[in-house]
Amino acid sequence: MPHIVIVGGGTGGGSTVARALSSKLPSAKITLINPRPYAIALPTLPRMTVSEGNDLLDTALIPYDKLFTNPNGTFVQGVVETIRPETKGGKVVLADGQELTYDVLVLAPGSNWEGPLNFPQDSAAVKEIVLVGGGAVGVEFSGELKDEFPGKEITIVHGDKTLLNPTYPVGFRKGLEKSIRARGINIILSDYVDEIPAPGPASITTRNGKEITADLFVSTRGPRPNTAFVATSLGRDTLDERGQIKVNPTLQLPKHPDIFAIGDAINYVEQKQVMKAMAHASIVVGNIVAHLSGKPLKPYKGSSEMIVVTNGKNGGKAFMGILWGLTFGDWFARMVKSKTLMVSMTRSGMGH
Template identity: 65%
Template sequence: MSKNIVIVGGGIGGGSGVARTLSAKLPAAKITLVNPLPYAVSRPTLPRMTVSAGNDLFETALIPYDKLFTTPNGTFVQGVVESIQADKKGGTVLLADGKQLPYDVLVLAPGSHWEGLLNIPDDSAAVTEFIAAGRENFKKAQKIVLVGGGSVAIGKSLFTLKYAGEIKDVWPSKEVTIVHGSSNLMNSTYPSGFRKGLEKSLRARGVKLVLDDYVDEIPAPGPTTIRTRKGTVIEADLVVATRGPRPRTEFVGKSLGAGTLDEKSQIKVKPTFQLLEHPDIFALGDAVNTIEQKQVMKAMAHSAIVSANVIAYLTGASSLKSYKGSSEMIVVTNGKNGGKGFVGVLGGFTLGDWFVRMVKSKTLLVPMTRGAMGY
């Protein structure tokens, strides 16, 4: 099966998972993975990585693609996708540096745009300086305001809560305030008791909460006074945007037509993860319009369906697998030693500090993530 398969976006579990699976299962096909950075970023590690240098995450959580492929038919290309030229069958991906990548099947896993310290630069030369600057800003600040904490754009932002816990681990005496635009933390996907439990655990660590309110502008680091929409005045040395993301899909709409995207700029897909008007283009991860919370584990579930369906499509199978959704579950860390988890099966149940510490808080799943990338 001499076919060209191009995968745009090398996120952990999403695009990288599809690339690894297809390279192993289609040894005669040419698999090309395109990503702006030469490594995948384990995004759940960013609060710990950017708060303090007292960890090894910069060395372990930015995972190169050099061990991703287990067979010689896989290739990594560092670059930013400028546009897609879709023909009646197949097409070409055009990169910003002028490179052209022909495809028989295209897989889109472009991920999201983030804000502030979650917005890792696409320029790999700037990443070290970016991380160092974040750490220095946290170190110098005594009064820190985290803006976010719930449902924004296409998904939820856990990062507000995670940042609060990481800051308190390193500097328990620093003043941390969360400003969140709902009356409860997180969003209504999760039960009230779970959300109230998160609030209680943060308050117990001295974190202040300003709920049902907003900060519209993020000032530069340094002593400042911010005023919320409702008029609350907060003194701050550092204001950090930790709000939810928006899909990185501009090139998709520009190339394939605005109708390819929904009102939230998510890619419209069939249950098979094929685009509505392009059966040879699949999409997955944060950027698609599946009705569910946007999480790494969901992207991994998408990856398994997409990989199977690409193979079925190329072999002329009469039907492809449909995605039936995944149970909602989440693990929210509160520093290295605790947090809360929610599992949405059997009526839903909550797990506490011991469980979260064992499964996630200590390592932030870095060993598992590196294993999925071939390390």
């Protein structure tokens, strides 16, 4: 009975692999390790943090009790401290000393977000909020804040010439910027906040010399790969200069054919999104089945770039990198994401 260990239980990555393997390999033992006893539906975080008028704490934190489709799966709450590869398979050591032997290991550790996205309990004390970072998270945060606190002054500081990043067409990015400004949200472009003040009123000077005073500064910059344990276990050369796990086209680690990696933490050149992790998971599930049976493995070939960015509960913009590049506005974003944040779909993918 082969033992497959999966590190990280994100909704699009590790959990998807665990659920699929439980079904496809009923004779295998599947163990999923995650620091928390639940997965987080990540698109809900801006709204969950900003607003009390929803049930997201009850619905967006999804337990693993229904994840496995067969009794061959086990969930272990813990933090991986060390990986000890052997000639075939190896061991995973948790921070509490527990050791798990694996025949195949899947690394889906995700990312660490910079700064706690917490707001003071006394919302009336905060009148001016600065969001540092104008990617999808910063934009979505600004929309949620305007929904919940329309009278507060919201400012986004972003290092590029317009919101998001150059993956998406300039026209789409400028259209998104226009819709955000239309809600009375200030946007400072081509500038940086190098050090974010502690929670509370503060004044800062941007890299370009602009002085900004606000009651609260919140980091909404992009995340960093959660891969320190990989480097200390398998060697620094396992990661690239950004701390991402190097993988072959089959999503195996070059020097460790029994170890696969997926999700935000790998160095495949594409945007870091839940849908991408799900595509990785699909390839890895098939490749694990092939690997265990000695059959050829398939490469991951990537997928078209697409994004849906919310602007509060009722708006947003979407881009799909197919044909000539398709752009959609408020009605599409509301239907696909803004209204429900896809919570029901995410819960369904985990058996709820």
